[in-house]
Amino acid sequence: MPNEVEFIRVIQENEGIIFKITSIYTRDKDDQEDLYQEIVYQLWKSFDSFRNESKISTWMYRIALNTSIAHLRKVKKKGEQVPIDKVILNRMDLSDTVAEERISILYEQIKTLNTIEKGIVVLYLEGKNYEEIANVTGFTSTNIGTRLNRIKQKLKSQIKQ
Amino acid sequence: MELDEMKSVWTEMSAQLEKQKRLTDKLIINMTQERYRTKLSKISTLEVTSSVICIVIAILILLNYKKYDSSYLVVSAIISAVLLIIMPVISVSAINKMSNLNIIDNNLKQILTDYAKRKNNLLFIQKISYFLGFILLVAILPVMVKIMGGKEVPMDSTVWFWYLPLGFLFFIAFSRRVYGYYIRTTIRLENLLKDLEE
Numbered sequence: 001m002p003n004e005v006e007f008i009r010v011i012q013e014n015e016g017i018i019f020k021i022t023s024i025y026t027r028d029k030d031d032q033e034d035l036y037q038e039i040v041y042q043l044w045k046s047f048d049s050f051r052n053e054s055k056i057s058t059w060m061y062r063i064a065l066n067t068s069i070a071h072l073r074k075v076k077k078k079g080e081q082v083p084i085d086k087v088i089l090n091r092m093d094l095s096d097t098v099a100e101e102r103i104s105i106l107y108e109q110i111k112t113l114n115t116i117e118k119g120i121v122v123l124y125l126e127g128k129n130y131e132e133i134a135n136v137t138g139f140t141s142t143n144i145g146t147r148l149n150r151i152k153q154k155l156k157s158q159i160k161q
Numbered sequence: 162m163e164l165d166e167m168k169s170v171w172t173e174m175s176a177q178l179e180k181q182k183r184l185t186d187k188l189i190i191n192m193t194q195e196r197y198r199t200k201l202s203k204i205s206t207l208e209v210t211s212s213v214i215c216i217v218i219a220i221l222i223l224l225n226y227k228k229y230d231s232s233y234l235v236v237s238a239i240i241s242a243v244l245l246i247i248m249p250v251i252s253v254s255a256i257n258k259m260s261n262l263n264i265i266d267n268n269l270k271q272i273l274t275d276y277a278k279r280k281n282n283l284l285f286i287q288k289i290s291y292f293l294g295f296i297l298l299v300a301i302l303p304v305m306v307k308i309m310g311g312k313e314v315p316m317d318s319t320v321w322f323w324y325l326p327l328g329f330l331f332f333i334a335f336s337r338r339v340y341g342y343y344i345r346t347t348i349r350l351e352n353l354l355k356d357l358e359e
Contacts (some may be wrong), residue, residue: 004190040193046264123166
């Protein structure tokens, strides 16, 4: 049984990670709510196995990305959900409309990438270095460099279109 | 938007999110507990219900073995019972494998590789089950007629004249859709595996 107090503290400190991953890997708020809960549950299940060998955020990214891939590829069979207060999922209601638009373009562009690219790009945007990205994804650091270059080209070609 | 610009927007957004911490202790615990209950209740899914129906029919066929008074009925009954037991077992086992990906110990590459391999296996089983389903359609008719009414359906009965063509039409109509889906998904999985190998 994981230490409840410690678990709650870790989740609250890093809740932004879950929000960002679920925003990228889902199409609507219902999906997002479902995935959000599944990630929290998987983190809870694996919390005891976290041994401080890596940063807590790296561990969270790994579990969150793996859950997103495994969960969304299943046949949709939604179970009961805890009604998450809408403010948790509707966070980016900013007063600055320009910023809001830029964020929406950002998400749109990330969503055009494939599953692997999405995972790599999120970690890159989070400021992780090649080695950390390689650690979460299982690719080599060199391969991450190659893939990021390919993603850059892909994004550039989207701008031209 | 280029990657560098995306990074600056992402950083701004992350800073905003940091200021908006909203998850309460109660909500976090509720989410874990509710999910745990949901996982347990997922055992009673459609696949399990249909498997139970198949196995009940197989038992019914086997319990009525005394009624099968010709070798053609005995063979039909054996084929039907075996298919009714084997098909759901292999399908449920393949579906279970799909939903038991090791999220905790694996990395993204391993998860996707496992997914692609298991999905390929599931597609293969679905394809085989589809053809076996057609054999079942033919084999089960005389057996069920015998069990329900006690009469035998002779090989030259008029029942076969409408039952077989209808079954065949149904089979052709579905096989076109199933084949298309199979090809598209296989190509997608091959591309995914190729991408992972690069």
